[in-house]
Amino acid sequence: MGAKLQRGEGSADGCCAVSLYGISKTFGSVRANKNISLDIPAGTIHGIIGENGSGKSTLVSILYGFYGADGGRIRIFGNDLKIQSTAHAIAAGIGMVHQHFMLVPSFTVLENLVLGHEGSGGLLQGMARGRSELQGLSREYGLDVDPDAVVADLPVGIQQRVEILKALYRGARILILDEPTGVLTPQETDQLFNILRALNQQQGVTILFITHKLREIMALTHGVSIMRDGEMVAHRCTATTNPQELAELMVGRPVLLDGIWHQAKVGKVVLQVNNLALDGTRGMPLVRDLSFQVRAGEILGVAGVSGNGQSELLELLAGIGAPSRGSITLGEYTFTKTNPITPLVIKELGVAHVPEDRHAMGLVLPFSAAESAILGHEHSPIIGDGPWLNPGKLKAHCGQLMANFHIRPPDPKRQSRLFSGGNQQKMVLAREMSTNPTILLVGQPTRGVDIGAIEFIHQQLIALRDRGCAIIMVSVELDEILSLSDRIMVMSDGASMGIIERKDADARSIGLLMTGVD
Amino acid sequence: MISDLWLQFVLTIDATLRLATPLILCAMAGIFSERSGIIDISLEGKMLLSAFTAATMAAITGSPWLGLASAMIISVVFSLLHGFACISHRGNQVVSGLAINMLASGLTVTVGNALFSLGGQTPLLSNAQRFAPIAFPLAESLRQIPGLGIIYTEVISGHNLLVWAALLSVFITRVVLLRSTFGLRLRAVGETPEAVDTAGISVVGIRYQAVIIAGVLCGMAGAYLSIAHGASFLREMTAGKGYISLAAMIFGNWRPVPVLMACLLFGFLDALAARLGGVDLPWIGQLSTDLIQILPYVLTVVLLAGFIGKTTPPGAIGVPYVKRR
């Protein structure tokens, strides 16, 4: 309780803030953590890096008491602890900022702060105490937040500050951050890093930073541990390693950045967007006045920090919802607010769509693979006559797609949810590419996909482009954008910050545009 | 003529209070349960069960207090069953509620018949076995004051204990919900349970406490029907009052005071229907009481459809809590 932040006890004599020995955790038949050991010296910023699915989130969830480990020991500041619940973890001085914020949106900042730690006396007393402590914390770290603001009305970056304040209010001396930058602009990321450095240097807070981005590890941490397939594969001192080595440790073999792109043969304009705009529920513009064209045989990459209008743009083009203003021209047809495009119409015009979220949109998880393989294509004559669906034809169709895209296991009757992320994504791609589209809209083509499948998917996208398809690819992975795109549009706050030719593009210039700076 | 109309009006208001009492208690029960994220359509069944239990215990022991206590206990037991299904086993909350309603219909009649062989009814209670009306001092003498006297005599005086308990429950619900630590946690659990869980507080614990409180209040509502307002248990005596309370709770947007208003409105409609039944009204003719009784349901449908205002149910309502990574 309280925000007394002392330097980690024993940090001077080199004791560890966190020591894990032989942590294991199994979910069903999946071994998420295998015999993991880790030492984090007190008073340092330590990174854990790994691909999606490597088990790093599970590991910190165990440390925070969210799950019990199946085996292993945890030692905090030299004391053996049995962390069986979140309450234990908090009492031991561990705080966590989750990937998805754990805030009650309808509550004020203050209410969120004191929730669960109201202290003795009535609620009003607790709130008063919280208010004064909040002011103290704000002063000390420059974490300025209005205590009476309703969380739902705050920008994402500020909400994250509230999460950090919550952890400090509960007396955290070890702060875990799980993929904290996914929702932030580069500027907000910089601010976060400054806050973290200040906490670390001035107050001796030990910070455990979970990410899959090499850049962040290099910029922030003192030490780094690398996870792969549920195992801890290496520990490095940040000063003596380099991104190439970390990438290879993460993936388990040498990584070829670049390589498959080659010059495109660009054809005529197939998609023309004019002054496209979309307003949100409270009149907040989500997409502002976008104009661009896409030609046959090219890949237009759409870069930007998550939540800057790319998703909305993709959905507008796919006919999910009507624009507020502006037009979309496909071939000789023009669509506007009053004459909106629909998912059915785009299919007739040769547009295919691989949605960003395959779990919610791309597949129906409880359906068999064969059933998911006709989502949005259930009117195709190849799977039945008239109003009927023919199960035999359904299965054969799915079998074909599975063979073409090497989907494992090749079982059309298997439930969609039981396939791995990579195979699920390949299934969606197979379905959408099977119609030989003239335009492919694709969102986050490799999110949560293993490295082997990433290469396969990238090859398929380039091959499709070479067959003369125009591809619009939205991705938050800058590396992916840079390695596949012929042209790159950068979006910030719903607007286009400009379209850059491949030859002029590099991570620095694009990163700058993503912040909204010209 | 005017004074006669006034008397009619005052009597209708008095009846409104009597008819709204079970709705208020039930709706407050609903608020506790639903603000914690647990849909409770078993208000109807729990009220029926506790009405039966109260009448049975009062008949057997002769004490209305024991009747009330056992009504609360039985209601809490079924609340715990609801919790076991929905909180512990993450079952469908609506389905669990329906099951309790069906069980209540069956159990009350079957057990009643096995105990008393009165076709599902319980024996008629004497006044000593019930919660009698509490006459306030000077009620009869103040009646003579023209106009306002009968308000004191009819509307304020002469209600039984549970009517006052119902009104008090609104106040308590409001204070607990908005001014207590428990209330803060309860509201948080109903909106964003993961925020409570990561704060080291048990979501399951808070939700169980919420449904237990709901059980207690529901038990009082049932007891009111059979041993305060009425003098015995009749089969299906709740007659949809649980669902009306649910409607009132939605109508009042899950907030204690507006919900109280909604309960009073629905109670008033009920009182009006009883008063207008068979009365010839100028221009309208005889108004069908059946049609007035539709009004709460129609109003709720219209409200829910957003034609009157906007309802905002608790964010996590109906969603079993599962820990996520």
Add this chain to the structure above:
Amino acid sequence: MERTLPPWVDMGLLPLINVLVVFVVTGIFIAIIGENPFSALTVMLKGAFIDKGALGYTLFYATNFIFTGLAVAVAFHAMLFNIGGEGQAMMGGLGLTMTALVLDPILPPFLVVLLAIPMATLMGALWGVIPGWLQAKRGSHVLITTIMFNFIASSIIVWLLAGPLIEPGQMSPQTRSFADGVQLAQLHTIFNTIGFSLPSSPLNVSFTLALGASFGVWLLLWRTRLGYIIRASGHSKRAALYAGYSPTGTIVITMAISGALAGLMALNEVLGVQERLTLNFTAGYGFTGIAVALMGRNHPVGILLASLLFGALYQGGAELDFQFQSITREIVLIVQGFIVLFSGALAHMFRPMLEKVFATAKPSHKDVSHDK
């Protein structure tokens, strides 16, 4: 995330265990109120299947449950909780009755029946479509709206039977009888005319219609493009949006089908037996439909089996009422409640246990991605 059980365990053993628990719990209850559960079971089985004409009654009741169970199930597949089967059946009965009362003086009976059946369907469908439309367009949940619509329907019928539609000169709340011949043929008379002797029972051609409806629902859901759309929309709203299925269209069509099926229940009761509209002819069968659908796992085959069980319970329950001092017909409601509890809300209570048993027997695949 979810371990899968072998299909026969998931679809067969687990539901069976749940039903078994219901019978054990009910048995205990019967013992508590002082009767012998085993003799009660014997009396019930005999009363439901063995006594002369008993099977006919059992199937007659089952007919009601098939219709209302299918109604709930179809809506369930679109993730709509239609609790309004009761009201939809009432309105179906009202539509049917109005048609019969208006037309039977002027049209031949078979024509009246032919017109009354679609009217029952239409009125049932209408009472389902309105809540559906309100959800699609105005955002009010079918669940709550259909509860309200049950009360509204019931009040309308009470009002009509208290005045406008009451049989002149009578006190009991019911309409006059339909003209001679305005009815559905009872199966025992049909069989008698072709030379088989069946004991008399109210079982009528609605039963065959119910069987047809079950097959129809199966075809619709698993063999047509529309059924695919309904199921996909039910499982994932976002996926439906992505695929371009109109949410309004799907909800309205599904609720129309669901309401129509519930409305058809009125055929069995009103046109099959009573030949007039009576108060409360639905007798809670709409709610029983929820139990039937839950127990039958929303699959027509399961619903047929569950309907048979409930038919037997209702028929056998009447026999129990007759033969035992302490047991009344309401025992059926208790069984029904336990079934909804154990096959519905607690349907997966025994799943972890079974998973342990069968996981050791057969290792499952190991390629679920986890870090999400």
